Amino acid sequence: MSLHISPNFDERTFSISLVVLHYTGMKTGKAALSRLCDPKSRVSAHYCIEEDGTVHALVDESKRAWHAGVSYWDGITDVNSASIGIELVNKGHDGGYTPFPEKQMRSLTHLLQGIVLRHKIAPYNIIGHSDVAPLRKQDPGELFPWEAFAEQGLGLWHERVFTHIDEVQDFYALLAQYGYDVTDKAAAAIAFHRHFYIENLGEDPNAESVRRIASLVQQKLDLL
Template sequence: MIDGIIERPSPNFDARKLPITLLVLHYTGMTDAASAIDRLTDPAAKVSSHYLITEDGAIVRLVDEDKRAWHAGNAHWRGIDDVNSASIGIELVNPGHEHGYRPFAEPQMQALLPLMADIVGRHGITRGNIVGHSDVAPARKDDPGELFDWERLAKVRLALPRPHRHLTDPLWSDASFLLALERFGYQVVDAKAAVRAFQRRFRPANVDGIIDGECRAMLLSLLTGGDKGAEARQARG
């Protein structure tokens, strides 16, 4: 376990109904850490997370991991509809898109990595199940957003990397792309929102909600093992 965690227990939790298989990252979307902590511990707000990390790198525990925190809301990932029951939620203090969205602070990222590694190691969470709030609730949420450094996490195997090499456009129709996106894990009831969530996660420089050749190629790569899978297929000829 990580040392130096600050305890600020929230009353907003209940019993889990599923084993822990997911880790969901959020931003707070509020002006400062104090406001976010106050809301996450307010019984009337009915929201919480397991952890919160301030911009100066302090880790605050709000809900014990064996309890179901209320962080994901109406969400879905890889066949799981009760994402709260199956996940650990981490809130990163950041004003978000409504209050002056900015890059995540270096001390915050330095605190996040060992916390994630500890959680993932203890629960056996796979990289494909380390997601953002926008991944599990694409029609409602944008966080942690396009400024979050997923590639930094991927370099230490705490997230799936963005496919870069040997990308081939499979020329799927839009309907076929959405079926593939659903197979990967997204809920596609709101198609454009699902595409934007995929782009925000894997192509943050261009989040336009339009299915194009690059999106198709990246999704194909992810479904077939990423860059290493592509290299293996190329080697086989």
């Protein structure tokens, strides 16, 4: 792990309960690192992982890094205070979005395993920037392998069992119960599909959307 110090942090007011994943959305890892460490940018993250798997530690985990902006998850509005932020080097939707390389994902796995142990992060609280800021953000995006991470206990995935909630009006109540801000229903549905049901990204929620969120809520309740 290489140490780059970012001056962009302050004190937490909550204990750590979330991990928020991002992509950098810049041309190179070098450009992203210099922005994350530039006092004028006023942005940072705890870690930044390059495509070759190199992990840079930028802000101490005990401090509040500035990565989430105006965000919401499960009642928390100061997401920065409650989270660890990890940036993945990727050009992003506006610059040539590409799949995340295996080496980068392997480094992320190791990093997340340590974070989960250190801070007892629940799997339903390993989320993307788009999950906490559905109106503004798309990262890390639909190419992120959420299902593969969930299989390793790093995140949740819907179970392939039948659940009998199938009325679409329950969909937003279930999204809210899982953690989403549903003030803007369309944006919340897009964020949910981007993470959990990319085949339906951009479409209206359907019975399978409801089945998936119902399964996630059930798993979350079982873990509480």
